[in-house]
Amino acid sequence: MTEAQTPPSPLEPDYDVVVVGSGGGALTGAALAARAGLRTLVLERTPLIGGTSAYSGGACWLPGSAVQQRAGLPDSTEGARSYLGAVLDHPDPAKVEALLAHAPELVAELEADPLMDFEWIPFSEYYDAPGRVPMGRSIQPVPIRRDELDPAVAALVRPPVERDRVGAPGRSTLSGGQALIARLAAIVVREGGTIATGHHVTGLARNADRRVDRVRAHGPDGPVEVRAIRGVLVAAGGFEGSAERRKQRGTPGRAEWTMAPRGTNTGEVIDAAVAVGAATDYSGEGWFCPGLEHPDGSGSFTLGFRGGLMVDQHARRYGNECLPYDRFGRLMAAAPERIPSWFVFDDREGGRLPAIAMPEGEASDHLAAGTWVRADTVEGLAEAAGLDAAALTATVERFNRFAAAGTDDDFRRGDDEYDTFFAGSGSPNKALVPVDRPPFYAARFVLSDLGTKGGLVTDASGRVVDDDGSPIPGLYAASNSTASVFGSAYPGPGAPLGAAMTFASLAVRDMRS
Structure with a gap:
């Protein structure tokens, strides 16, 4: 400090x-x-x-x-x-x-x-x-x-x-x-x-x-x-x-x-x-937020997801990742298998996290510590993160179908103005960007807060x-x-x-x- x-x-x-x-x-x-x-x-x-x-x-x-x-x-x-x-x-x-x-x-x-x-x-x-x-x-x-x-x-x-x-x-x-x-x-x-x-x-x-x-x-x-x-x-x-x-x-x-x-x-x-x-x-309770876990065990306030998807320890999505941070944090807190979660993304932004994390840290440090993992396939990514490969593959494929159609049938991601506030270009729903460009990454997330x-x-x-x-x-x-x-x-x-x-x-x- x-x-x-x-x-x-x-x-x-x-x-x-x-x-x-x-x-x-x-x-x-x-x-x-x-x-x-x-x-x-x-x-x-x-x-x-x-x-x-x-x-x-x-x-x-x-x-x-x-x-x-x-x-x-x-x-x-x-x-x-x-x-x-x-x-x-x-x-x-x-x-x-x-x-x-x-x-x-x-x-x-x-x-x-x-x-x-x-x-x-x-x-x-x-x-x-x-x-x-x-x-x-x-x-x-x-x-x-x-x-x-x-x-x-x-x-x-x-x-x-x-x-x-x-x-x-x-x-x-x-x-x-x-x-x-x-x-x-x-x-x-x-x-x-x-x-x-x-x-x-x-x-x-x-x-x-x-x-x-x-x-x-x-x-x-x-x-x-x-x-x-x-x-x-x-x-x-x-x-x-x-x-x-x-x-x-x-x-x-x-x-x-x-x-x-x-x-x-x-x-x-x-x-x-x-x-x-x-x-x-x-x-x-608190002002909660998803927190990017760092090699030293700390968490980073993270918001503004513009790609990727969050899964629990069963490799399942459990909410709209573009929700306001406190609302998503409360979803994380609602079930023990959600802490930690894994945020899955691809190489669309050159290996950078498609979100705003304060601080984000260096990808190389995360990868060395295991707070991030990387693989050329979704199956390999699941193995590196300790997730069920079939479940993660099914989750990513389902999400990509939503991205292609422009509608998130599970959690309505992209329906609200907040969902698209941080999003970049995308069609037909700019909040839904497919995860399909290898290599693939998964970043470990914990439940952070801005204070009690x-x-x-x-x-x-x-x-x-x-x-x-x-x-x-x-x-x-x-x-x-x-x-x-x-x-x-x-x-x-x-x-x-x-x-x-x-x-x-x-x-x-x-x-x-």
């Missing part, structure tokens, strides 16, 4: 707002608090800021804003309400309405700052449901050059995942999630806020009035404690990096397959909130509640540290960031009241 030099602890004894974590939700809350004149402290466990948000494409699902209006999209709060009404199971109406009402206000408030600018990003939403916007309603921060930033901020932003995992530095132009993190952090610093890296939060404490007003952490110089006069905002990710907590809570997948930066998001901050009375809900989505229960103001549903004074939460407003659904690109940013903003609004 790339590491920045963690300076000695710069902490003072008292702040108005203490934010735990430095992802998109955390820094939105910190930036707004600092802009409001509140003395703001951000505590980040690692030497770099941004967490999984910095690895992301930076898409934000924030419907009904001026950004969509500028792009001429048929987006509206009412349309987003219809869409969520169709795709969410058992939602909390108050929280959904809070999200919808505040999203355009948040975008307007952020864009009022000269350091923040958004643009529309074409990216299909994940369900064919009423209120869906063709080509999506998600927005993203405009890229920013590193030399436009305060050098102290630029040095802290976590690089893209494919560079971070090999210890390489970030790029000169920050885009996507890095642009979001850099812009928000720059606002925090400009407004006099403090970002303290290398501070691992170990506990929370209540005062005599039962208000959460102290945060304990372990910093470069040892244990520290700070007071939060207005409130503590917990936005430190989930528990995806903890094998023990995943097992305890029945969360599919493994810690080594998650996309969270290594050594982060292990759930101690959630447990610290539970220790002061917070209620929890883990039913949402179960945790602290919050209300429509971002306040953490106890088991009776009463707010715990002084304690707020957002991001994957909370039970998601979307439950087990993943509505569209940027839903995790959009919700995290919105409820962090609502939390700061409540602290100011």
Whole structure:
């Protein structure tokens, strides 16, 4: 991992707002608090800021804003309400309405700052449901050059995942999630806020009035404690990096397959909130995705399949490979014979994976390690992958007949706009490309995630509640540290960031009241 030099602890004894974590939700809350004149402290466990948000494409699902209006999209709060009404199971109406009402206000408030600018990003939403916007309603921060930033901020932003995992530095132009993190952090610093890296939060404490007003952490110089006069905002990710907590809570997948930066998001901050009375809900499980397995046992977020087919350990397809990644990930999790799966493809792209894997790695390394296998025939490929040759041959032949006819009779691949969003040329169905050009390849896939989505229960103001549903004074939460407003659904690109940013903003609004 790339590491920045963690300076000695710069902490003072008292702040108005203490934010735990430095992802998109955390820094939105910190930036707004600092802009409001509140003395703001951000505590980040690692030497770099941004967490999984910095690895992301930076898409934000924030419907009904001026950004969509500028792009001429048929987006509206009412349309987003219809869409969520169709795709969410058992939602909390108050929280959904809070999200919808505040999203355009948040975008307007952020864009009022000269350091923040958004643009529309074409990216299909994940369900064919009423209120869906063709080509999506998600927005993203405009890229920013590193030399436009305060050098102290630029040095802290976590690089893209494919560079971070090999210890390489970030790029000169920050885009996507890095642009979001850099812009928000720059606002925090400009407004006099403090970002303290290398501070691992170990506990929370209540005062005599039962208000959460102290945060304990372990910093470069040892244990520290700070007071939060207005409130503590917990936005430190989930528990995806903890094998023990995943097992305890029945969360599919493994810690080594998650996309969270290594050594982060292990759930101690959630447990610290539970220790002061917070209620929890883990039913949402996670933001899942098929993960290309790497020789070191890690997984890579993979989407945008434009060829090939996925089979289980019985050499059978089990779903539309072009489904949105969370939906396909949940199919993987539904049966044990699907983890691992094998993704079968041909030499149509010169031996490169016909998909977007972040990172993909080198084919030669995969082949040497056995995470990919190659053969001149489908039968030989089956033998190399440990699959039944007759079953795999039948599966590939059936898929190729679908490609020739232009219709996937089994799983309707190519029927939805998302299925063809990443596809290239092809006829008669560009989402169905035959697998018929040797040599043939199979890549091993596991169940990865972008984070867990179960945790602290919050209300429509971002306040953490106890088991009776009463707010715990002084304690707020957002991001994957909370039970998601979307439950087990993943509505569209940027839903995790959009919700995290919105409820962090609502939390700061409540602290100011």
